[in-house]
Amino acid sequence: MQNVQDYISKNKERFLDELIQLLRIPSVSADSAFSQDVIDTSEAVRTALENAGCDTVEICETDGYPIVYGEKIIDPALPTVLVYGHYDVQPADPINLWNSPPFEPAIKKTDKHPEGAIFARGACDDKGQMYMHVKALEFMVKTNQLPCNVKFMIEGEEEVGSNNLAVFVANNHKKLANDIILISDTGMIANDVPSITTGLRGLSYVEVEVTGPNRDLHSGLYGGAVANPINALTKMIASLHDENNHITIPGFYDKVEDLSQEERAEMAKAPFSLDAYQKALNITSVDGEKGYSTNERNSIRPTLDVNGIWGGYTGEGAKTVIASKAYAKISMRLVPNQDWQDITQLFKTHFESIAPKGVTVKVTPHHGGQGYVTPIDTIGYKAASKAYETTFGKKPIPQRSGGSIPIVALFEKELNSKTILMGFGLDSDAIHSPNEHFGVWNYLKGIETIPYFYHHFTKMSNRT
Numbered sequence: 435m436q437n438v439q440d441y442i443s444k445n446k447e448r449f450l451d452e453l454i455q456l457l458r459i460p461s462v463s464a465d466s467a468f469s470q471d472v473i474d475t476s477e478a479v480r481t482a483l484e485n486a487g488c489d490t491v492e493i494c495e496t497d498g499y500p501i502v503y504g505e506k507i508i509d510p511a512l513p514t515v516l517v518y519g520h521y522d523v524q525p526a527d528p529i530n531l532w533n534s535p536p537f538e539p540a541i542k543k544t545d546k547h548p549e550g551a552i553f554a555r556g557a558c559d560d561k562g563q564m565y566m567h568v569k570a571l572e573f574m575v576k577t578n579q580l581p582c583n584v585k586f587m588i589e590g591e592e593e594v595g596s597n598n599l600a601v602f603v604a605n606n607h608k609k610l611a612n613d614i615i616l617i618s619d620t621g622m623i624a625n626d627v628p629s630i631t632t633g634l635r636g637l638s639y640v641e642v643e644v645t646g647p648n649r650d651l652h653s654g655l656y657g658g659a660v661a662n663p664i665n666a667l668t669k670m671i672a673s674l675h676d677e678n679n680h681i682t683i684p685g686f687y688d689k690v691e692d693l694s695q696e697e698r699a700e701m702a703k704a705p706f707s708l709d710a711y712q713k714a715l716n717i718t719s720v721d722g723e724k725g726y727s728t729n730e731r732n733s734i735r736p737t738l739d740v741n742g743i744w745g746g747y748t749g750e751g752a753k754t755v756i757a758s759k760a761y762a763k764i765s766m767r768l769v770p771n772q773d774w775q776d777i778t779q780l781f782k783t784h785f786e787s788i789a790p791k792g793v794t795v796k797v798t799p800h801h802g803g804q805g806y807v808t809p810i811d812t813i814g815y816k817a818a819s820k821a822y823e824t825t826f827g828k829k830p831i832p833q834r835s836g837g838s839i840p841i842v843a844l845f846e847k848e849l850n851s852k853t854i855l856m857g858f859g860l861d862s863d864a865i866h867s868p869n870e871h872f873g874v875w876n877y878l879k880g881i882e883t884i885p886y887f888y889h890h891f892t893k894m895s896n897r898t
């Protein structure tokens with residue numbers, strides 16, 4: 435690959451400025467107050483793909499936000515890389531915890547990012563990582579080094595479950611036909627410990643509602659004599675884990691794949707400091723399922739977590755009341771072979787069955803998706819590994835992630851192709867949290883590494 439470092443150092447300021455412009459548009463897909471901004475962002479992505487050298491770019495309308503599709507087909511006999519990313523972002527709340535406004539990007543140095551990091555909602559998840567691919571394409575096209583065909587599919591509803599993308603993919607097998615899918619929407623271990631994500635967890639997300647008396651009651655006049663929905667809900671939730679932090683839902687673990695001792699030993703080789711982990715989170719101890727390490731707990735094991743809980747009086751001061759209703763939002767992270775719809779059903783049946791006398795329970799499923807594991811004995815993985823080796827000077831470590839990108843399993847089912855997850859973010863980049871950021875070094879390293887993937891993948895495909 436000629437001049438990629440040169441090209442980046444000459445264009446670095448512009449690459450940063452362009453990303454900053456994109457980050458200024460608050461494309462929050464979850465909140466309809468931002469709907470025009472989400473649509474404006476799709477237009478900005480379209481223009482960026484045109485400028486980078488795609489031959490055709492279209493805005494594909496859906497029942498929700500549009501999908502931006504672009505392609506450059508240089509020779510149908512050559513392999514085709516399909517790049518997926520998302521231009522929508524998580525809500526910025528709570529805004530008051532941001533040190534600079536979430537949609538006014540600022541570059542600041544941090545311990546982990548001595549060369550500076552861009553602070554903005556979406557900087558890492560996923561505008562910054564998606565834009566690395568746009569700039570890598572620009573480099574390959576402008577320097578006549580694009581070795582194969584490329585298709586881009588950038589959606590605006592990843593953070594709300596990708597329901598319309600699933601329909602689009604099912605209806606467009608031909609248009610989306612490819613040899614490998616390439617995504618940068620995950621992380622790596624550290625800037626000096628490159629890794630490639632080889633797994634994602636599945637997800638089942640549900641909301642529960644517990645109803646007691648038909649109205650809020652005086653907690654003195656009725657307290658002790660009727661079931662309190664908040665008491666009932668918290669007890670029910672507490673019973674979902676046993677003393678070893680195993681999940682108690684019958685059948686929950688039935689399909690969980692147990693890794694061999696060899697595989698676990700291999701995983702344990704990844705560098706990890708428990709002390710640094712605890713310090714970074716300001717906790718004095720970690721906690722989780724008995725018999726598993728922290729890295730196993732957050733990647734190869736399934737979980738159940740309350741994401742939000744409410745009910746009764748939460749305003750200033752005190753109000754003596756027994757609420758009529760209590761609510762919680764619960765996520766279950768799943769591992770390969772656990773079917774998210776089956777798990778959702780198991781949860782519902784179990785949760786309804788443990789309701790104490792005097793309350794009724796309603797379980798409403800939100801969204802979900804399957805987990806994914808990518809094999810490492812494929813040319814896709816090997817090409818990615820070689821690319822990292824070239825630009826990081828070290829062989830990357832394969833590592834499963836705890837996060838979810840449900841559409842990846844669907845890509846495999848619908849398009850019959852594997853996905854390579856080349857993530858350049860760090861866990862400490864605070865995605866979904868206040869002060870999300872993305873290292874300038876990471877952004878540029880991604881732009882540098884991606885063209886090598888195209889190069890090696892095309893060569894290993896033996897189609898020239």
Ligand code: BES
Binds near residue numbers: 619836
């Ligand atoms: N990019 C993340 C997922 C991710 C981050 C995977 C880091 C691995 C490492 C994605 O945008 C995301 O937030 N996914 C959601 C699920 C989705 C259905 C809302 C998640 O994991 O909570």
Ligand code: MN
Binds near residue numbers: 520559560592619
């Ligand atoms: Mn993402």
Ligand code: MN
Binds near residue numbers: 524559593865866
């Ligand atoms: Mn996300």
